[in-house]
Structure formats: structure tokens, C-alpha cells
Amino acid sequence: MRQRRLAGHWLLGCGAVAAASGCGGAGAYDCAEAVACEIWNDDGTSNGHCWGQCVHAPPDSFGAPMLVWTGPEALAPASCAELVRVVPGTGERIPLGGATRTLVARAMPEPAHGCPACACTAPACALPQTVTAMSIEACGDGSAGTQTSFLPPAGWDGSCVSPGAVGPEQLGSLSIGPAIWEPCTPIVAEEPPQPLSGGAGEVAVGCTGVVEGKLCPGDAELCMLEQQPAHLPDGWRHCIVGEGELGCQQPEGGADPRTIFSDKLGVFYKDLATAPACSPCTCKAPATSRCEALVVAWEDGACSDMLVGIDVNEREGICVDPVSGSTLSSVSATWLSNEPGTCTPTGGEPRNDRVVGVAKTVCCLPKALEAP
Structure with missing residues (x-):
């Protein structure tokens, strides 16, 4: 059998040879015929002049x-040693020339950790916290005047209190603040369990080989030398790897789908590090609530000589002008409506773990169509 070298690689001639006299010499075929002869794999299939995968x-x-292997991390190959080429005619298996491991990346694990149970404190209605006497009418209306605070104690329950005494010269008007709707706050009902240990996720291992151009028939531009699909161990595919989260190629213009890297195996991460992530605990306010109180100001210190009674709600306070010459010595309050509603806890759901790493998208030849 005559041999002819093309683009730095040997092509095996075909047909009978009358005399081994070199290219252009006597023989059963000429150089053009030799170049046109295809290489035949040991399984009887042909890849044109590419001894591998176009x-x-x-x-x-x-x-x-x-070439990329994907599977459980515990089974991942430690090197490219299991990749071999099979010599046509002899079936001899020898290491794949030039194969070097250049990629080890991990798939994003599913959240494998618990999250805290979320709850909410109860909302509440609180009585007004500000009572102020003004020396002029209409609470000042932007005019100058003296102000005398008449503050109930913190956590006031509405019982009669006497924070002081305000004389007629200081009591032209009386301002009472709104009732208070105290919102609920989120609480963590229980601590989450510890994250499960890693090591059981999917990984991608990539081995680069020799890639040449101008060796394939038709519109396939590249030849992955010696990388025949029929001889790949389980788990290995012909693939390309891009940095970031990318889409894969799709056949266009009648291109052979067996030569297009259209099968997306997924996104893997180099130097992957994760931290458990849960949605934060929050509280959704009630759809309806009502806080309304009757606040009564008294002229004496024992809440027996009423000066004025005022209804206030959680939206706004009110200003009144008492009878001229009145005094303020005590204050009391009762609830007209104490319905703060009920908050709904939200959050505490697993999220994709926070990620530190370089994303790698792996696209491969379609497995069902991969050329033999």
C-alpha cells in the first residue's frame, strides 16, 4: 500500500501498487488518486481524510x-490516560496523542441545606404618645407661641394620668397625636441545620487533543485527530467549552447536524465555592387593621372634670380649641377599635447557593447523531 503525506499527516493509499516508485512514478494510480483515497477506520467507516472526528x-x-467527560465526581477520571486511538487494520490501542487535561469544573449543586422557619411578632395598636398644649388657638397655625408637652408615660394603657398642670394662659389649643399601629417584625423560629457536605455532584473533565484544519470533506472546517467516537470510553463526548453562561450552536444552511456542537450539557464552574442561601424572613402586613381611641382631657388631676374628648385613629391626630380660661391637669383614653390585624410570615425558602467561580458552558455533538 502506498502512503502519501497531506497537511503534515499520513494518508493511506488504496488500490494495488505495481511499483513503489514514489509520487509521479509508475504505479496503479497517480498522486491525485492517492490524495483522493479516503482513510478507512478499523470498523469499516470512513471520515474522509480526517482520521478522527470532523x-x-x-x-x-x-x-x-x-473531549469532555461528565458524571459523578467520585467517578471522574484523574487524567486523559483512558483515551486511546485504535490503529486501523490491527486494532492496536495506543494512548491518544497530545491529549492533556485542561478542564475540571463542577455543576451547581441543588440546595442541600435547610432554612429557618419564619414567624412574625404580633402587630399592635398603641395609644397616642403626644399631647401638647399650645398658648394660641388652632395649634399655632404657623404662628409663634409657647408649647407645653403633656406626655403620657411609655406603654400608656389609657388609665388616668396627670403629667403636670397647664394654666389658662398656656392652653389656647390642644394637639393630640394619632393612635399608633405598631408593625410586626420577622423572627427566626428555629436555626437551620448545617449544609450537607459536597462531593456528590456532577463534574466536567476536559482533555484537549490535536485539531487540524483542511482535512475534512464538505463544510466541516476542523478535524479532531485520532478522536473517533466509536473508541471513546463511556461518559466522553466531543465538545466545546465557553466562558460564561452561553447558548450552543444550531445547524444552519443545510449543515450536517452531526458536526455541530448543539447539545448543551450544562454550565459548570471552575474553582466553585458555594455558601448556603435562604430567602430572608419577612412579614406581610395585614390587609386590614383599625386602631381608634377616644382621648379625654380633664381640668382636674383626677379625671373627673372633663375638658374635651377627641377621637383619633392611626392615620392622623387632631387639634382642638378648648373653652377659653380652661386648665389641663390629667388625661385618659379608651379604645374604640383595637384591631391591629395579623401579619403573614414569608421567606425561609432555599435558594440557589451563592456562588464564587468561573462559569463554563459545555456544548457537545448530538449523542444520537454523533458520527461513527
Whole structure:
């Protein structure tokens, strides 16, 4: 059998040879015929002049074609040693020339941790916290005048209190603040369990080989030399890898789908580090609530000589002008409506873990169509 070298690689001639006299010499075929002869794999199939796998050139966002293994991390190959080429005719298996492991990346694990149970404190209605005497009418209305605070104690329950005494010269008007709707706040009902240990997720291992151009028939631009699909161990595919979360190629213009890296295996991460993440605990305010109180101001210190009674709600306070010459010595309050509602806890749901790492998108030849 005559041999002819093309683009730096040997092509095996076909047909009978009358005399081994070199290219252009006497023989059963000439040099053009030799170049046109295809290489035959040991399984009887032909890849044209590419002794391996013909593929389309990847997009600019991807690197050169490579062989990629995916599967559980515990079974991941430690090197490219299991990749071999089979010598046509003899079936001899020898290491794949130039294969180098250049990728180890991990798939994003599913959240494998618990999250805290969320709850809410109860909302509440609180009585007004400000009572102020003004020396002029209409609470000042922007005019100058003296102000005398007449503050109930903190946590006032409405019982009669006498914070002081305000004489007629200081009591032109009386301002009473609104009732208070005190919102609920989120609480963590229980601590989350510790995250489960890693090591059981999917990984991608990539081995680069020799890729040549101008060796494939038709519109396939690249030849992955010696990388025949029929001889790949389980788990290995012909793939390309791009940095970031990317889409894969799709056949266009009648291109052979067997040469297009259209099968997206997923996004894997180099130097992956994760931290458990849960949605924060929050509280949704009630759809309806009502806080309304009757506040009564008294001229004496024992809440027996009424000066004025005022209804206030949680939206706004009110200003009144008492009878001229009155005094203020005590105050009391009763609830007309104490219905703060009920808050709904939200959050405490697992999220995708926070990620530190470099995303790698792996796209491969379609498994069902991968050329033999």
C-alpha cells in the first residue's frame, strides 16, 4: 500500500501498487488518486481524510474542540490516560496523542441545606404618645407661641394620668397625636441545620487533543485527530467549552447536524465555592387593621372634670380649641377599635447557593447523531 503525506499527516493509499516508485512514478494510480483515497477506520467507516472526528469550527466565544467527560465526581477520571486511538487494520490501542487535561469544573449543586422557619411578632395598636398644649388657638397655625408637652408615660394603657398642670394662659389649643399601629417584625423560629457536605455532584473533565484544519470533506472546517467516537470510553463526548453562561450552536444552511456542537450539557464552574442561601424572613402586613381611641382631657388631676374628648385613629391626630380660661391637669383614653390585624410570615425558602467561580458552558455533538 502506498502512503502519501497531506497537511503534515499520513494518508493511506488504496488500490494495488505495481511499483513503489514514489509520487509521479509508475504505479496503479497517480498522486491525485492517492490524495483522493479516503482513510478507512478499523470498523469499516470512513471520515474522509480526517482520521478522527470532523466538526464545524466553534463560535468565537468558545475554545477549541476537546473531549469532555461528565458524571459523578467520585467517578471522574484523574487524567486523559483512558483515551486511546485504535490503529486501523490491527486494532492496536495506543494512548491518544497530545491529549492533556485542561478542564475540571463542577455543576451547581441543588440546595442541600435547610432554612429557618419564619414567624412574625404580633402587630399592635398603641395609644397616642403626644399631647401638647399650645398658648394660641388652632395649634399655632404657623404662628409663634409657647408649647407645653403633656406626655403620657411609655406603654400608656389609657388609665388616668396627670403629667403636670397647664394654666389658662398656656392652653389656647390642644394637639393630640394619632393612635399608633405598631408593625410586626420577622423572627427566626428555629436555626437551620448545617449544609450537607459536597462531593456528590456532577463534574466536567476536559482533555484537549490535536485539531487540524483542511482535512475534512464538505463544510466541516476542523478535524479532531485520532478522536473517533466509536473508541471513546463511556461518559466522553466531543465538545466545546465557553466562558460564561452561553447558548450552543444550531445547524444552519443545510449543515450536517452531526458536526455541530448543539447539545448543551450544562454550565459548570471552575474553582466553585458555594455558601448556603435562604430567602430572608419577612412579614406581610395585614390587609386590614383599625386602631381608634377616644382621648379625654380633664381640668382636674383626677379625671373627673372633663375638658374635651377627641377621637383619633392611626392615620392622623387632631387639634382642638378648648373653652377659653380652661386648665389641663390629667388625661385618659379608651379604645374604640383595637384591631391591629395579623401579619403573614414569608421567606425561609432555599435558594440557589451563592456562588464564587468561573462559569463554563459545555456544548457537545448530538449523542444520537454523533458520527461513527
